[in-house]
Amino acid sequence: MTKLYPWLLPQFNQMQALTSKGQLAHALVLTGAAGIGKDMLANALAALLLCKNRQPDGACDTCKSCLLRLAGNHADLLVLQTETQHIGVDAIRQLNQFTYGAAQQQGYKVVIIPAADTMTEAAANALLKTLEEPPAGCFIILVSSNYSQLSATIRSRCQQWQLHAGSEAMLSEWLKTQSNTPLPPFLLDYCQGAPLKALGMLKNEQAGSLTEMIALLDDYFSGKLQLAALVKQLDGKAELSGMLGFYLRQRLAQPVDFLRQQAVLTAYQRWCRDATRIIGQNSALALTGLLTELKPLLQHQETKWKS
Ligand SMILES: [Zn+2]
CATH class of the missing domain: 1.20.272 (Zinc Finger, Delta Prime; domain 3)
Structure with a gap:
């Protein structure tokens, strides 16, 4: 599988342990600063849940389910796309429809909602019922850089996973391996510790x-x-x-x-x-x-x- 950023590993390992025990919450929200790798973790978790031959370090990337996912063609995975700045009620209705019915690959169904804090009020309301009683075998992963902007009712129905970057020393080391540009001493502070944002700024x-x-x-x-x-x-x-x-x-x-x-x-x-x-x-x-x-x-x- 795609190699996860080193600071994401502790939480991914925890998710993996919960998955293997069947104890992972059905509605999760991954939060943390922009540029910390929330989407990467959401994708890795989705891959893990869909995989039919889970490995100690995540999805196998070779089973039929993994191949469908890698081809962008997995019928049991829905990543909400939104063309506009907000996630509207139509997108959520489509999501709700997706969650009902059996999975086509006889496994789990997974939904990822990127930038979940951009849901309109009507969209959030439409999502509530599904969050309250997620259909069996369905996992809903919300991603948000602005946790406080998610409505309280949505927050109360999702298990929060707050992502943290690693120590400053570890991040500096990682940034050095990713970029040939010297790391200015203020940059990690400026990026609120978010390594991907810092890397982007080094590169451009x-x-x-x-x-x-x-x-x-x-x-x-x-x-x-x-x-x-x-x-x-x-x-x-x-x-x-x-x-x-x-x-x-x-x-x-x-x-x-x-x-x-x-x-x-x-x-x-x-x-x-x-x-x-x-x-x-x-x-x-x-x-x-x-x-x-x-x-x-x-x-x-x-x-x-x-x-
Ligand atoms: Zn697999």
Whole structure:
């Protein structure tokens, strides 16, 4: 089978043990940060459940059921596809229909609902009954990066599996084997520990661009770079608001008084709000205003990556 990311193995092994004892919950929700590998784990679990010749490390990939699945042609596996930004009630009705009736391969039936938190209210309601009484032999695997956005009624009917990335040391090691680019010290924090997101950023050079942005901000706050030069470099950069918010929180992680902290965050939040609300706003001017306001508040704060 596809080799699972190393940090997913403990939970996969647990799922496997429960499956072999017939104790796996029929409705599960896999949660965790974006880029942690939830889809991979959902697929591996689906493969395991459908396989007719389970191996110690998962599905065999050679039985008839595995071959059908690998060909994308397994009648007892439904991965909800949605063309739109939301999962609508029609998709759930189709799911409900799928779950009834016997499995064609005389095994389990498995449904995967990716981005389950995008279900509309009507869709969530349509799913409830099936979650309450899942037809025998049917497993429903929900996947969500925003667990709190799933309705409480859905949450209460699914067993939650919160995915965690491994230790920082293990992830750094893994990232080194996957990418030839050196790992910036802030990247895993920035990605909330999600290794796949970090890997994506290393590969598409976003990580390098963020490293530059951090260095520029450091130079500005320590007085080595003029405001106009900083604004010229930063204005219009992709990920600017996310990166700036991250940067400010890191600076504020140092001992800092409460009022100063409030002042920094208020200024930042106002800037973010204005960017979306004021149509035709001069972005360079707005950024200049923000950075001018932050300078006296932050010039004596150090980021944690400083040696
Ligand atoms: Zn198999």
